[in-house]
Amino acid sequence: MIEWGLYNYWVVIFLMMTGLYVVIARGNLIKKIIGLNIFQVSVIMFYVSMGKVRGGTAPIEAAGFEVYSNPLPHVLMLTAIVVGVATSALALALVVRIKETYGTIEEDEIRRIEADEDAS
Amino acid sequence: MEGLWALISDDLPALQIAVPLLAATLCVLIRRPTAAWAVAMVVAWSSFANAGVLLHRVLTTGTISYVEGGWPVPWGIELRIDLLNALVLLVVTGICAIVLLAAPRSIDAEIPRDKQYLFYAVYLLCMTGLAGMTVTGDAFNIFVFLEISSLSSYALVSQGRTPRALTAAIQYLVMGTIGGTFILLGIGMLYMVTGTLNIVDLANQLALVGPNRTVMVAAACIAMGVGIKLAVFPLHIWLPNAYTYAPAIVTAFIAATSTKVAYYVLVRFAFSIFRINQTFDGAHSSAIAMMLGIAAMFAGSLVAIYQDDVKRMLAYSSVAQIGYMILGLSFANEYGLTGGLVHLFNHAIMKCGLFLVLACVLLRMGSTRLSAFAGLGRRMPLTFAAFVLGGLSLVGVPLTVGFVSKWYLVLGALEAGLWPVAVLILLSSILALVYIWRVVEVGYFKAPPEGADAITEAPFSMLLPTWILIGSTLVFGVWTSLSVGVASAAARMLIGGGS
Amino acid sequence: MTAATAVGLAVAWPLIAVALIVVFQRWPNLREAGTLLTGGSLFAIVAGVILPEVEAGGRPGMVLCEVVPGLRLAFEVEPLGMIFGLVASGLWIVTSFYSIGYMRGHHEKNQTRFYICFAIAISGALGVAFAANVFTLFVFYELITLSTFPLVTHSGTEEARNAGRMYLGILMGTSIAFLLLAMVWTWLATGTTDFTPGGILAGKVDGPQLMILLALYAFGTGKAALMPFHRWLPAAMVAPTPVSALLHAVAVVKAGVFTILKVVVYVFGIDLLATTGAGRWLTWVAAFTIIAASCVALGKDNLKARLAYSTISQLSYIVLGAALATSAGVIGGGMHIVMHAFGKITLFFCAGAIMVGAHKTEVSELDGLGRRMPFTFGAFLLGSLSVIGLPPMGGSWSKWFLMLSAAEAHQWVMMVVLMVSSLLSIGYLMPVVVRGFFRPAPADAHDDRHSATGIHEAPLLCVLPPVVTAVGGIVLFFYAGDIWSLLSGVVP
Incomplete structure (x- = not known):
């Protein structure tokens, strides 16, 4: 039975699988990186929804509020986002260099060029 | 001097991370290769000394707990150094320091001089990440440092001379990021179940919760993620390309450190947190690990035999050697785990030594293909002798470190009652003999091509670190109280369930 | 010291x-x-x-x-x-x-x-x-x-x-x-x-x-x-x-x-x-090796290969002595280490001397060489006798103890194996000596007198050592008692 109350986790899993699928199935390096980003974002969502307490408010002490969401996972995700950005930046830099050297960013074409090099 | 020591004496664990991190930015500001190298040298060697002091302290006074910023555990972040990570830290910083000795001559041939300061900066960042993963007592911190070291190693790998380095780096990046994200996911699930990230606290809370499905899935995610980082067969496909096409010095550095730290993380999670030998559904995970380990041993060695490029051959050999370490862990007994940890130590030394030999060969011959080794026994006698000794160590000849590892692994297998596995471990050593001896034969018996340029022995600055490491394989093959002593004490601690 | x-x-x-x-x-x-x-x-x-x-x-x-x-x-x-x-x-x-x-x-x-x-x-x-x-x-x-x-x-x-x-x-x-x-x-x-x-x-x-x-x-x-x-x-x-x-x-x-x-x-x-x-099976493996290696040796024309298979066969004597697990077996095995060493090193020295002096490596090429290289072939004869196990060579004693041990262990088959092996070793070693001393040198050598007379003893340093070890083999025959008393300290 599907618990609709936990739909956010279904979203996480859907995104995660989408991301992984894109990484595996796409030969275009940019698309691969996009897939990687989707995959990372799914985990960020996972953390964010984990920290949310139903009915809770932002964890700033104020009169009239009893329930607060857990801020820690959200804070952790700041770091994870930074990591994701850094990864994407590095990956894009590499893709630029690959494009300059090989003239393409399609994996199968790169592989073909490399195979030709090996043969010669 | 006294005053300075008193000032930093308590903060040594934190300096292990802070100093290389700050020095990395310093390198970027300096912009001069030699000065940047000098900074890196000072930092790496002082970190090595620092690791020695920390190990000594752990041995004499027990586990060190350092609370960052004064926030009490389990809320604040703790740096926690026990026997296990003190040993790993010593290996990692030691390798960093020794490899740096060879760096200037080697990268002159591979990286333009005006970019070299960046190389040292990234090198130090990578070291920061590795040291951080090792010393931290916080699960999320492991992820953060893992990414620091991974991102910098992607950058380092991409510096290779051929365009292949770029594709190897992006392959490594994609696989590595998937691995890192899986680890993050697993840690998240553990946090959901326990509400804590501190490793000691996690272990205690998990013991109360017991193995429920979320914990299982978390364990699977972490095993999967670390498995990619560790290049456990069949998650190893990034490794041969990355090792082959990275600059020679980077290969020596990464091969000896990043998989070793990943193995440490695996052991930490498996024994300190999940305690697979006590509570968890240990039998199943052990069986899986064992099969993967055996498959790695044979697949890695067999593929290595057919490689034409010696660097690639040693890369596949690393896949096989990681199999040994996984196997040692899978026995989940004291001998086996000692074997795995001793092999971490030993394999780091010998593989780093061997890859430095390849750096020497690359510098002089311009290639590491098998054909470049023709007649090398006469043309570069010292370099090639180092290769032979390192190779014998890989095979496990007695009085080399390889023998000590094999001894404990076989003991572990026999103690677990796994006769066939013990036989398989030894049979796979014979495969190592085959691939090493292919190179040795070419080096000693094949004449160099007609009209080949006269070449000289590798420069002293590269021979020195090579021989320090190769010499260590002999020293630690006979004098084992450091490697085996600490590893077996750590294994006892882990099997006993402490942390 | x-x-x-x-x-x-x-x-x-x-x-x-x-x-x-x-x-x-x-x-x-x-x-x-x-x-x-x-x-x-x-x-x-x-x-x-x-x-x-x-x-x-x-x-x-x-x-x-x-x-x-x-x-x-x-x-x-x-x-x-x-x-x-x-x-x-x-x-x-x-x-x-x-x-x-x-x-x-x-x-x-x-x-x-x-x-x-x-x-x-x-x-x-x-x-x-x-x-x-x-x-x-x-x-x-x-x-x-x-x-x-x-x-x-x-x-x-x-x-x-x-x-x-x-x-x-x-x-x-x-x-x-x-x-x-x-x-x-x-x-x-x-x-x-x-x-x-x-x-x-x-x-x-x-x-x-x-x-x-x-x-x-x-x-x-x-x-x-x-x-x-x-x-x-x-x-x-x-x-x-x-x-x-x-x-x-x-x-x-x-x-x-x-x-x-x-x-x-x-x-x-x-x-x-x-x-x-538990050692019973090993006696059979050793016996098989003794006989099989001797048979292979019979068929080898290359002198060094023949000696190599002879070595394989003789080594298994010692394994047999160990596997019989009697005190005589251990003493016989230990003694055979010495006796075979002297015998076989003599034979190899001679093979090398023939190689240096006459440039011959095959048994079938040795016809008539004995007369040109008398010391070498004389030493070869003594070495052969020691390996075969005949007096007055030391090799006879180690065989004696191994036979004794087989008898003690009631392993009659092993006694037969040892005897057959001795016969086989006569079969593969004696032809060398016989060819050297009793066959005439091949006809073509007579036509070309230069090449025939060109063959003479190898340099002194190649000839003296086999003579020394061959004589050593004789000496050991008389001093086997000392080895025995030393070895008897091994087994109660």
């Missing part, structure tokens, strides 16, 4: 030769003098300092270091090791003289490397001889394998490389796959690998496991050339003849059978093997 320090010194002594050889590599005469001096002084140490102590019942030894807890590098000399050490160090001197004549007569290249590796191999042999536990033995066993590899591949030809591959593959493969496993097993079962009189396994390992462990030791010791792990030995014959003579007839192969003998006596204990019958 106490005997204990002498033991450590003896193992390290050949390394002094290495140093001298390296220093004097540019002056061949000085270099060879270095080898000879070290050889002589080594024998003086072994025979003059260690032997009296062991004869008096002492067990001099020393501990070098402890590699992992319970696993020590240590030496302890007992009679079996004493005998092996004496043989290896004593024959090294003779072989050094022979090497000088042979290597120069043959104009071999890389002589410095040759002498260095040779000296290291001798160090390894002494290490094996004096090892106090299986681990130390294993270390030096591997040292021998590695140091003899460059000797086997000395010529650097394709054939030599293939031989080297097989050599290393079999010797190292079996030792890593089986011997190491056996050692770990022994350690796990008993907590030690020390050689202890009476054995250490009694009560710790039993039943079929005992048989498996024995198999791991027996086949793990590839140097003992038990079939089916014997192929390396004929392959190794591509090495220069001094190597075949000392290493592949004495030091290396004897290190193998010595290991088996020592393991049977000091790890299993002959009582354990005798009562459980």
Whole structure:
């Protein structure tokens, strides 16, 4: 039975699988990186929804509020986002260099060029 | 001097991370290769000394707990150094320091001089990440440092001379990021179940919760993620390309450190947190690990035999050697785990030594293909002798470190009652003999091509670190109280369930 | 100098030769003098300092270091090791003289490397001889394998490389796959690998496991050339003849059978093997090897190959002696180490002398050579008699004890095997002598008188050593009692 109350986790899993699928199935390096980003974002969502307490408010002490969401996972995700950005930046830099050297960013074409090099 | 020591004496664990991190930015500001190298040298060697002091302290006074910023555990972040990570830290910083000795001559041939300061900066960042993963007592911190070291190693790998380095780096990046994200996911699930990230606290809370499905899935995610980082067969496909096409010095550095730290993380999670030998559904995970380990041993060695490029051959050999370490862990007994940890130590030394030999060969011959080794026994006698000794160590000849590892692994297998596995471990050593001896034969018996340029022995600055490491394989093959002593004490601690 | 320090010194002594050889590599005469001096002084140490102590019942030894807890590098000399050490160090001197004549007569290249590796191999042999536990033995066993590899591949030809591959593959493969496993097993079962009189396994390992462990030791010791792990030995014959003579007839192969003998006596204990019958199967393997190798030897025309198969056959005598697990068997085996060493080294020296003097390698080419090379063929005759086991040669005594042991153990089949093997060895050794002395030289040689008269004795340094060892074989016939009394200290 599907618990609709936990739909956010279904979203996480859907995104995660989408991301992984894109990484595996796409030969275009940019698309691969996009897939990687989707995959990372799914985990960020996972953390964010984990920290949310139903009915809770932002964890700033104020009169009239009893329930607060857990801020820690959200804070952790700041770091994870930074990591994701850094990864994407590095990956894009590499893709630029690959494009300059090989003239393409399609994996199968790169592989073909490399195979030709090996043969010669 | 006294005053300075008193000032930093308590903060040594934190300096292990802070100093290389700050020095990395310093390198970027300096912009001069030699000065940047000098900074890196000072930092790496002082970190090595620092690791020695920390190990000594752990041995004499027990586990060190350092609370960052004064926030009490389990809320604040703790740096926690026990026997296990003190040993790993010593290996990692030691390798960093020794490899740096060879760096200037080697990268002159591979990286333009005006970019070299960046190389040292990234090198130090990578070291920061590795040291951080090792010393931290916080699960999320492991992820953060893992990414620091991974991102910098992607950058380092991409510096290779051929365009292949770029594709190897992006392959490594994609696989590595998937691995890192899986680890993050697993840690998240553990946090959901326990509400804590501190490793000691996690272990205690998990013991109360017991193995429920979320914990299982978390364990699977972490095993999967670390498995990619560790290049456990069949998650190893990034490794041969990355090792082959990275600059020679980077290969020596990464091969000896990043998989070793990943193995440490695996052991930490498996024994300190999940305690697979006590509570968890240990039998199943052990069986899986064992099969993967055996498959790695044979697949890695067999593929290595057919490689034409010696660097690639040693890369596949690393896949096989990681199999040994996984196997040692899978026995989940004291001998086996000692074997795995001793092999971490030993394999780091010998593989780093061997890859430095390849750096020497690359510098002089311009290639590491098998054909470049023709007649090398006469043309570069010292370099090639180092290769032979390192190779014998890989095979496990007695009085080399390889023998000590094999001894404990076989003991572990026999103690677990796994006769066939013990036989398989030894049979796979014979495969190592085959691939090493292919190179040795070419080096000693094949004449160099007609009209080949006269070449000289590798420069002293590269021979020195090579021989320090190769010499260590002999020293630690006979004098084992450091490697085996600490590893077996750590294994006892882990099997006993402490942390 | 106490005997204990002498033991450590003896193992390290050949390394002094290495140093001298390296220093004097540019002056061949000085270099060879270095080898000879070290050889002589080594024998003086072994025979003059260690032997009296062991004869008096002492067990001099020393501990070098402890590699992992319970696993020590240590030496302890007992009679079996004493005998092996004496043989290896004593024959090294003779072989050094022979090497000088042979290597120069043959104009071999890389002589410095040759002498260095040779000296290291001798160090390894002494290490094996004096090892106090299986681990130390294993270390030096591997040292021998590695140091003899460059000797086997000395010529650097394709054939030599293939031989080297097989050599290393079999010797190292079996030792890593089986011997190491056996050692770990022994350690796990008993907590030690020390050689202890009476054995250490009694009560710790039993039943079929005992048989498996024995198999791991027996086949793990590839140097003992038990079939089916014997192929390396004929392959190794591509090495220069001094190597075949000392290493592949004495030091290396004897290190193998010595290991088996020592393991049977000091790890299993002959009582354990005798009562459980765990060694029974090994007698059959040894018997098969004895007969099969002799038959192969009959069919070999190449003289060195024939001698190599003869060695395989003779080595299994010693394994048989160990597997019979009687005191006479152990004494016979130990004695055969000495007797066969003298006999076989003589034969190889002669084969090398024929190669240097007449450039002949095949048995069928030897017709009439005896008259041109009387000393060489005379020595070959004596060596053959010793290997066959006829008086007045030392070889007759070791066979006598082995027969006695087979009778004691009521193994009548084994007695038959020993007798048949003696007949077969007459069959493959005597034709060489007969051809040399009694066949006329081939007709074409008469046509071209130059080539026929061109054949004469090899240089003195090649001829003298076989004569010396052949005479040594006769002397041993009369001094077998001393060896017996030394060896009787091994078994109660």
